[in-house]
């Protein structure tokens with residue numbers, strides 16, 4: 001049956017999409033951290049970074065259904081849920097961020113952030129990390145080096161190595177800041193004025209690099225020194241995943257713009273940005289911005305319900321506690337499985353780097369692919385990232401329990417044992 005679906009999908013949707021796993025899965029239902037396939041088999045979702053509250057969370061479902069039954073429309077009329085959501089979001093941010101703008105996807109949020117940053121700085125130059133992913137539009141694809149050589153970077157884009165504390169050594173904040181300064185200086189030499197440093201605050205697609213805390217404050221200072229803005233892409237780390245509401249908070253830095261998406265509607269498309277009001281002045285004067293669906297009543301209701309559930313269920317604190325338990329378990333596995341070279345993370349954003357040799361730290365690329373697929377056969381879902389595709393990326397819903405974390409650890413232990 002799956003084979004027939006794969007064939008039909010290729011015939012109808014064409015060749016550009018990729019599916020996960022050697023044996024793709026067909027899910028029909030989700031609940032909490034579990035996904036159920038068409039035969040009713042249960043899978044533990046340690047991959048998902050969208051339904052962060054748990055799949056089909058009843059309070060979000062109810063909020064969406066209630067608003068959809070009343071009214072959904074474009075965003076040119078007054079409606080108050082979007083204002084309630086803006087107010088609730090700003091209450092989670094540093095006081096310097098005073099406005100919120102809504103979009104439908106993280107890509108649109110980053111695209112808008114860059115338009116505003118260009119209008120404010122008058123510059124074009126963007127610095128990103130060497131395996132960054134920031135979105136799907138033409139303007140973001142050309143600054144998303146993780147898309148590979150088939151998608152060339154723009155002339156106005158320079159890359160810096162991510163702050164890899166495992167391979168990079170202890171002088172990391174200073175070196176990262178020096179790289180950023182050099183990247184902006186290099187752009188200037190080509191006549192390109194600085195616009196923004198844009199980073200995922202957990203460096204998720206680069207391979208998950210949480211440390212050292214405080215690093216992003218040093219990085220932001222280097223960007224500002226060059227005349228650029230600091231844009232924190234919180235599309236992956238935001239909404240409690242790192243154990244705090246926002247990934248940048250661990251670094252004691254106030255970004256100029258924060259972009260957000262993915263878990264913001266627990267699966268319903270809603271995204272946006274928070275920004276220092278003064279940065280919007282020129283853009284607001286010169287551009288008439290309209291986004292048909294961005295912040296529509298149903299999306300706003302979903303977003304508001306997400307914030308309420310995060311607070312009422314204490315999910316950031318749960319992410320911190322269960323994440324610490326998971327990392328402790330992974331480190332215990334590392335004492336028995338030499339392939340585990342490094343375990344790192346914050347809350348439930350965890351990277352587990354697999355190496356062929358702990359001395360040379362050579363990426364265990366093929367073995368990592370085997371492990372991801374073998375876990376799928378044991379009905380545990382994760383993925384891999386990093387330049388050697390050898391870093392297990394572990395991002396379960398924030399409602400994960402210790403018992404579920406132990407199921408994951410047990411399955412990984414079995415798979416590593418072979």
Ligand code: PMP
Nearest residue numbers: 105106107133134135200235236
């Ligand atoms: N930024 C980051 C860090 C992301 O991981 C993603 C999505 N994977 C995006 C932006 C783009 O978000 P979307 O797919 O909702 O457009």
